[in-house]
Amino acid sequence: MTVDWTHFTPYAAVSGGVLIGLAAAIFVLFNGRIAGISGIIGGLFRPGTGNLAWQAAFVAGLLLAPWLLHSVAPLPAARIEAGTGTLIVAGLLVGIGTRYGSGCTSGHGVCGLSRLSPRSLVATAGFMLAGFITVFIVRHLFA
Amino acid sequence: MNVLFSLLAGLVFGLGLLISGMTDPAKVLGFLDLAGLWDPSLALVMVGAIAVGLVAFTVVKKRTLSLLGLPVHLPTARQIDRRLIAGGLTFGVGWGLAGICPGPAVVLVGSGDARGLIFVGAMLAGMGIFELLERRKA
Numbered sequence: 001m002t003v004d005w006t007h008f009t010p011y012a013a014v015s016g017g018v019l020i021g022l023a024a025a026i027f028v029l030f031n032g033r034i035a036g037i038s039g040i041i042g043g044l045f046r047p048g049t050g051n052l053a054w055q056a057a058f059v060a061g062l063l064l065a066p067w068l069l070h071s072v073a074p075l076p077a078a079r080i081e082a083g084t085g086t087l088i089v090a091g092l093l094v095g096i097g098t099r100y101g102s103g104c105t106s107g108h109g110v111c112g113l114s115r116l117s118p119r120s121l122v123a124t125a126g127f128m129l130a131g132f133i134t135v136f137i138v139r140h141l142f143a
Numbered sequence: 144m145n146v147l148f149s150l151l152a153g154l155v156f157g158l159g160l161l162i163s164g165m166t167d168p169a170k171v172l173g174f175l176d177l178a179g180l181w182d183p184s185l186a187l188v189m190v191g192a193i194a195v196g197l198v199a200f201t202v203v204k205k206r207t208l209s210l211l212g213l214p215v216h217l218p219t220a221r222q223i224d225r226r227l228i229a230g231g232l233t234f235g236v237g238w239g240l241a242g243i244c245p246g247p248a249v250v251l252v253g254s255g256d257a258r259g260l261i262f263v264g265a266m267l268a269g270m271g272i273f274e275l276l277e278r279r280k281a
Contacts, residue, residue, distance in 0.1 A: 004180035007173060009164055013184040016163020017191020023156035024192065025199030030148040032209035033216055035156060037246040041267070045274045054149040061153020062246065063253035068154060069161050076161055078251055079169035080258045082241040091248075091262040093237030095269020098245060101230020102220070105244045106156070108231070109189065114196025115204065115217065122223050123231040130235025135175040138240065 024111050027058075036107020037062070038098035101126070144211055157250045163188040166250050168242030175239055 024035040031054065043055045066075055082090060098104040101123050103112065108127075112120020164170045164184055173182035209215055238244050243251070243262050251259025 001177060002180055004173060004182040007170070007180075007182045007184070009184045010187055013163050013187035014191040016159045016161070016165070017188035017193075018195055019155055019159030019162060020188065021159075021192035021195025021199070023152045023154075023159060024196050026148060026155065027152035028199055028203050028209075028215070030210050030213075031145050031152070032203075032211075032213045034218065035152060037156075037244075037249070038270075041245060041249070042270050042273070045270060053146050057146045057149040058153035058156075059249060061150045061155075062157040062160075062249040065154050065157025065161060065250055066254040069158055075254060076164065076167060077169075078167050078254065078256055078259070080241070080243075080251075080256070081169055081172065082258075084258075084261060086240055087258060087262045088265040090237040090241035090243065091265025092269040092272075093233050093240070094243070094245060094248075094262075095237075095266040095271075096273050097230050097233030097235070097237060097269075099230070099270050099273035100226050101234055102218075102227065104234060104246070105238075106246050110192045110196055111200070112218075113189075114193050115200040117218070119218075119220060119223055119227060123227055126228055126231030127235035127238060130232045131175045131239040132177055134236050134239025135172055136178050139172075139176055140178050 020106075020110060021114070024106070024114065028111070034107055034111045036103050036111060038094075038104040039102070039107055042099050097127075145213060148211065156246065157253070159192070160247050160250050163191075165244075166247040166254075168247075171238075171242035171244075171247075175242070 027033055027035040040055045040058050043051055069075060103123060108120040108123040160166050174185035203215055206215055241262060248259060248263045248266055252263050
């Protein structure tokens with residue numbers, strides 16, 4: 001393993017992480033809900049539960065974040081290397097997988113690990129492992 | 144009121160994703176590429192987020208009502224089953240292919256990124272497929 005020290009951004013990573021944790025804290029302390037983004041978006045497919053307003057508001061907050069940041073600082077780069085076909089396949093897998101597995105990086109990775117849930121630990125280990133293996137196959141076996 | 148706090152939580156969450164580097168797919172893939180030049184930054188995103196989350200969830204676990212007086216909804220499922228594992232693995236493959244997970248995907252759309260929109264369109268389609276399969280089963 002070779003560490004990429006030139007792209008390592010420890011301060012931005014920790015401070016961004018603290019903000020993510022703070023958002024999850026605000027959400028569970030005030031709204032009593034888990035800030036799990038795939039669950040919130042997936043909930044939009046199930047109207048009639050009385051949850052639509054706060055679910056839409058959370059998504060609106062995510063959508064408005066770049067606009068808010070852009071008003072005080074330049075937006076960080078978003079380098080998307082995947083082609084259109086890969087993006088579509090990846091999006092489908094992320095959509096189906098997060099709903100079957102009841103969560104993603106936020107719900108299982110941040111909130112689940114924060115509340116010491118064994119289920120979330122298993123899910124997080126699963127998607128991290130699959131992510132590591134996928135990148136290894138794409139970058140090193142087929143490169 | 145809960146809608147307002149929901150909006151606030153989404154905003155802060157999105158800012159955190161942007162500042163941490165999670166909305167840059169190349170950086171995410173740099174973290175997932177253990178065999179290449181490995182960028183450990185995203186491990187620190189988790190450390191920062193969980194450090195704060197641990198405190199909040201420790202407080203919440205002792206409560207039945209939120210600070211707004213709403214019922215606290217914590218997941219009740221305990222079983223570690225095939226759905227959880229297969230779902231997690233499937234998500235991980237998609238994450239490893241594009242370097243994008245659901246939160247950053249939505250933020251990319253908010254940035255006006257057309258490629259982010261393609262990903263989110265496919266992700267919503269995937270979630271729709273899940274809903275159809277679940278309803279057929281019921």
